[in-house]
Amino acid sequence: MPNIKIFSGSSHQELSQKIADRLGLELGKVVTKKFNNQETCVEIGESVRGEDVYIVQSGCGEINDNLMELLIMINACKTASASRVTAVIPCFPYARQAKSQAPISAKLVANMLSVAGADNIITMDLHASQIQGFFDIPVDNLYAEPAVLKWIRENISEWRNCIIVSPDAGGAKRVTSIADRLNVDFALIHKGRKKTSEVDRMMLVGDVKDRVAILVDDMADTCGTICHAADKLLSAGATRVYAILTHGIFSGPAISRINNIGFEAVVATNTIPQEEKMKHCSKIQVIDISMILAEAIRRTHNGESISYLFSHVPL
Numbered sequence: 001m002p003n004i005k006i007f008s009g010s011s012h013q014e015l016s017q018k019i020a021d022r023l024g025l026e027l028g029k030v031v032t033k034k035f036n037n038q039e040t041c042v043e044i045g046e047s048v049r050g051e052d053v054y055i056v057q058s059g060c061g062e063i064n065d066n067l068m069e070l071l072i073m074i075n076a077c078k079t080a081s082a083s084r085v086t087a088v089i090p091c092f093p094y095a096r097q098a099k100s101q102a103p104i105s106a107k108l109v110a111n112m113l114s115v116a117g118a119d120n121i122i123t124m125d126l127h128a129s130q131i132q133g134f135f136d137i138p139v140d141n142l143y144a145e146p147a148v149l150k151w152i153r154e155n156i157s158e159w160r161n162c163i164i165v166s167p168d169a170g171g172a173k174r175v176t177s178i179a180d181r182l183n184v185d186f187a188l189i190h191k192g193r194k195k196t197s198e199v200d201r202m203m204l205v206g207d208v209k210d211r212v213a214i215l216v217d218d219m220a221d222t223c224g225t226i227c228h229a230a231d232k233l234l235s236a237g238a239t240r241v242y243a244i245l246t247h248g249i250f251s252g253p254a255i256s257r258i259n260n261i262g263f264e265a266v267v268a269t270n271t272i273p274q275e276e277k278m279k280h281c282s283k284i285q286v287i288d289i290s291m292i293l294a295e296a297i298r299r300t301h302n303g304e305s306i307s308y309l310f311s312h313v314p315l
Contacts, residue, residue, distance in 0.1 A: 001023065001024075001025070001298065001301055001302075003050065003051050003052055003083075004025065004051065004052045004053075004054070004301050005028045005046070005048055005051045005052070005053050005054070005082075006019065006020050006023070006025055006027055006028060006053075006054045006055075006056065006297070007027065007028040007030050007044070007053065007054070007055045007056070007073060007077075008020075008027050008030070008055075008056050008057075009032070009055065009056065009057030009058075009066060009069050009070055009073060010032050010066065010069060011057050011058045011059075011060055011061050011062075011066040011069075012056070012057075012058045012060065012061075012090070012270075012271075012272070012273050014270075014273060014275075015056065015058065015090065015270055015271075015273070015290055015293075016056040018288070018290035018294075019056060019088075019290050019293050019294045019297065022290060022291055022294035022295075023294050023297065023298060028044070028045070028046055028048075028053075029044070029045030029046050030042065030043065030044055030045060030073065031043045031045060032069055040065060040068050040069050040072055041072075042069060042072045042073050042076055043076075044073070044076050044077060044080060047080070048077050048080050048081070048082040049080065049081040049082070050081065050082075050083050051082050051083060052082075052083060052084050052086075052301050053077045053082040053084065053085045053086065054086045054088055054122075054297050054301075055070060055073050055074060055077070055085065055086070055087055055088065056088040056090075056293075057069065057070040057073070057087065057088070057089060058089060058090045058091045058271055058272060059089060059091045059092055059093030059094070059095075060091055060249070060271075060272040060273065061273075063093050063094075066093075067093050067109065067112075070087060070089070070113075070116075071112055071113070071116040072116075074087060074113070074116040074117050074118050075116045075117050077117075078116070078117030079117075084119045084120065085117055085118055085119055085120075086118070086119060086120040086121070086122060086297075086300060087113055087118045087120070087121050087122070088122045088123075088293060088296075088297065089121060089122070089123045090123065090124050090271035090272075090289070090293065091123075091124070091247045091271040091272055092106070092109075092123045092126055092127070092131065093109060094106050094108070094109045095126055095127035095128060095131060095219075096127050096128075096219070104134075106128070106131045106134060107131075107134040110131065110134035110135045111134075113135075114135065114136060114137055118137060119137060119138075120137060120138050120139075120140070120300065121135060121137065121138070121139045121140070122139075122140045122142065122293065122296050122297070122300065123139065123140070123141055123142070124141070124142045124143070124144060124246065124269075124271055124289065124292075124293070125141070125142075125143060125144050125218045125219075125246040125247065125271075126141050127218055127219055129141070140296060140300070140306055142292055142293070142296055142306070142309055142310075143309075143310055144246040144269050144271075144287070144289055144292075145174075145177065145178060145181075145310075145311075146292070146309070146310075146311055146312055146313045147269065147287050147288075147289050147292065147313050148178065148216070148244050148287065149178065149181055149182065150313050151244070151267060151287050152178075152182065152214065152244070153182075155265075156212060156214070156242065158212055159182065159184070159212070160182075160183075160184065161184075161211055161212065162182075162184055162211060162212040162213070162214050163179075163184060163185045163186065163187055163206065163207075163208050163211045163212070163213050163214070163238075164178050164179040164182070164184060164185075164186045164187075164214050164216055165186065165187045165188070165189065165206070165208070165213050165214065165215050165216070165229065165233060166186070166187075166188050166189065166215075166216065166217070167189050167191070167215055167217050167225045167226050167228075167229040168189065168190075168191050168217075168225065169188060169190055171216065171217055171218065172188055174216060174217075174218065175188075175216050178216055185206070185207075186206065187204060187205060187206025187207070187208055187213075188204075188205045188206060189202050189203065189204055189205070189229050189232060190202070190203045190205060191203075191225065191228070191229075202228055202229065202232050204232050204233070204236055208233050208236050208237060208238040209236065209237035209238070210237060210239060211238060211239060212238070212239055212240045212241075212242070213233040213238040213240070213241045213242070214241075214242045214243075214244060215229055215230065215233070215241065215242065215243040215244070216243075216244050216245075217243070217244075217245050217246075218245070218246045218247060219245065219246065219247040219249065220243070220245045220247070220248055220249060220250065220254070220266075220268075221249040221250075221251055221252075221254070222251060222252045222253055222254050222257070223250065223253075223254040223257045223258055224257070226243045226245075226266075227257045227258065227260075227261045230243065230261050230262065230263055231261060234262055240264045241262065241263055241264060242263065242264050242265050242266075242267065243263060243265075243266045243267065244267045244268075244287075245266070245267070245268045245269075246268070246269050246271060247268070247269070247271050247272055248266070248268025248269075248272055248274060248277070248284070249272060250268075250274075250277050250284075255277060255280050255281045258281055258283055258284070259281055259283070263283050264283075265283055265284075265285050266281075266283050266284050266285070267284075267285045267286070267287060268284065268285075268286060268287070269286070269287045269288075269289045270286050270287070270288055270289060270290070271289065274286050291313065291314050292309055292313065292314065294314075295309060295314040296309060
């Protein structure tokens, strides 16, 4: 592909390398460092004049530093006369802060990306779909669902008799879509919260007795919700419980919670690096979504539709 450059931020270089390998490209030269006062410095090590530039940076790790690094990289490419700059953000930062009566930080991040000079955003499974409306530039919100369906069919032998479960009411649309595609039943867990990160009570709506239960959610941080939900499903008679997540943040007590609950497996995509977490928890498995992001980049570069990726995993 001519006139295209892919650069990696420092948040998830392994994913960036997989995307570049899939496209048959070399990652662009970029040097990121910090001054003694912790200011971020970015130097683009090659010409981007007239190029279609893609910068891969996920919202994980040192989130604020990585977001600032992304903004500087976008601006550096724009001022160096790149013809178009696309920010590829597999896990969108501050996506949980999109509610009224509180700072709508996701809107602030959207404004910052636009002002920095981004012409296009490619992301995956936005926590709140309204975030797309915060932008005045095109946003391609990809879905991990096709890769999740593929994993279920290939790794759960009795998937035809499974039940897809949402750990909260907000994920109902997601689980009904997956259940319809697999032609199986679904269930919901209604939860009440005292605080944002603390679940107070849970009620299961649906019958999981003597069936494999698959919990599906877009994001798991401290894992309180999915661990409570797994407990509820096992006590309601589920034979085995899997959890499948798009963004496995796994912060704080998450790993010890997963280890102490009877999960068969907790599966996350690699929008966030999982290698360190997998060393401390044998139940964590990874679905590679680099081919979906790579194909989205290829189609965007060539001016093709990406709607095929909403229902298919590229071969």
